[in-house]
Amino acid sequence: MLESFLQNLINALQWGSFYALIALGYTLVYGVLTLINFAHGDIFMVGAYIAFFAASFALTTLGLSGWAALALTIPITMILTAMVGVTLERIAYRPLRRKGANRLYVVITALMCGLILEHSNLAILGASRKAFPTLIDLKIYHIGGVTITNLNIAVILVTSLVFIMLHKIVTKTRVGMAMRAISYDKFAVPLMGIPLDNIIVITFILGSGLAGLAGLMFAMSYPVLEPYMGALIGWKAFIAAVVGGIGDIRGAFLGGFLLGAVEIMVVAFFPSTLRDLIAFTVLLVILTLRPTGLFGIAKTTKI
Amino acid sequence: MMLSVKDLEVKYGNIQALHGISFHVNEGEIVTLIGANGAGKTTTLMSICGITPPRKGEIAFKGSRIHHLKPESIVQLGICQVPEGRRIFPGMTVVENLEMGAFLRNDKAGIKSDLDMVFDLFPILDQRRSQLGGTLSGGEQQMLAISRALMARPRLLLLDEPSLGLAPLIIQQIFEIIKKINKESGTTIFLVEQNANQALKLAHRGYVMENGRITLVDKASVLLENDEVKKAYLGL
DSSP states (O other), rough: HHHHHHHHHHHHHHHHHHHHHHHHHHHHHHHHHOOOOOTTTHHHHHHHHHHHHHIIIIIISSSSOHHHHHHHHHHHHHHHHHHHHHHHHHIIIHHHHHTTHHHHHHHHHHHHHHHHHHHHHHHOSSSSOOEOOOOOOOOEEEEEEEEEEHHHHHHHHHHHHHHHHHHHHHHSSSHHHHHHHHOTTTTGGGGGGOHHHHHHHHHHHHHHHHHHHHHHHHHHOOOEOTHHHHHHHHHHHHHHHOOOOOOOOHHHHHHHHHHHHHHHHHHHHOOGGGGGHHHHOOOOOOOHHHHSSSSSSSTTTTO | OOEEEEEEEEEEEEEEEEEEEEEEEEETTTEEEEEOOTSHHHHHHHHHTTTSOOOOEEEETTTTTTSSSOOHHHHHTEEEEEEETTOOOSSSSSSHHHHHHHHTOHHHHHHHHHHHHHHOOHHHHHTTTTTTTTOOOOOHHHHHHHHHHHOOOSSSEEETTTTOOOOOOHHHHHHHHHHHHHHHOEEEEEEEEEEHHHHHHHHHHEEEEEEEEEEEEHHHHHHHHHHHHHHHSOOO
């Protein structure tokens, strides 16, 4: 019993890591722009594909070893995915912001951007799935009755480290404080000489870079890529962010793990076809009880 | 001349907010702009800060034109605004709010000594250093808003209705501090107010604004005795 619990816990932490990483991007952008960037799940998908091309290039064209290829793939994926996010902000969201468009239009634009990313992928690369190359050898450890892989550990550790760093950035650095300031009052911020557009760009760099990292780790863990892979996981990560209290990074982090845990536990005890139904029901109940999410208390700690 | 505004016109869509206003502020002065709600006072300040760019006319600071500059460049030049309604960041501590005021500065030592300076000016904020801005009283929030602007080391401080919604005693206190800031650090002050009586008592010169036009200009002491001003703004 204890063994099966521990096993499920590890699975939940690993699965929840992906939700948490993507949810952080949703919540960062929401905190600064009060925009739900519905293209974010597809930015994650683009990240996975960028990782695929970067890894394939490093392995075959450059002939690097797995570890060297990984070391190269991580920064390339994060930087290029961040550029995709920043490009969306530049060509889609910023013009609407300049015109003072209603939030509804911006959200619809975000949805469309996501669909454009999905379908341009389909148009360019075709419908066939891509198999992600093996970068590092999978090592499986058996501790007691619990099975854990080096990849599991890496995913959980990296996600936790990313969260700690992001939390430091948001609470301790000048740019992070400016992000919080914008979330409270974006009209007052320019009067202090804080360049609004630059801070927004940095927010998109952070959020999309993390989505890229999530895409890479996801592709390494589940090495089959297809254009719609970001859609459902993106929605779920969004819900995780809302359950945690959107706008608060601690909420996104915990919400992601909570959703991962619910899904894994459902599969452990019920038929797996019930997974999404029960997971969403649990989240609905949480939101009914706490409409502002776990950390959304009194709006005192946004982002 | 510190600030000179010439024939400034601002439109919001089809609505003309400012119909070619001109005024100036000399170095070291306290100048007030008084007028009723909707006269265009806040719009004037927002154009100076580069938030609402003018349709026509020019704004010059120390002789060079600034009306095409971005808000951050204008702050960098030394113009800083304390906005109407204080607009402090409610979920950030007093110190964090102040640090945001110093966003463009990199001199750590200077920032630290300026923190001490504003805490000296407003001892109550010193006691509230790590308290969230949203939990302060209205008067304390106004003090924080002024301090936050001072953290940018402005040469010209723009104040938009600092007396709004405050008790008479607190207003008195705030105006005395404004006077002190002007006297001790030589900071030039441009004060926008509806509370004409207090503002004219504090200021050296005053402008009266009505429907986007400047209708009167004079020494503050003269305006205080002006019959029109008395009737329209002083309730006498």
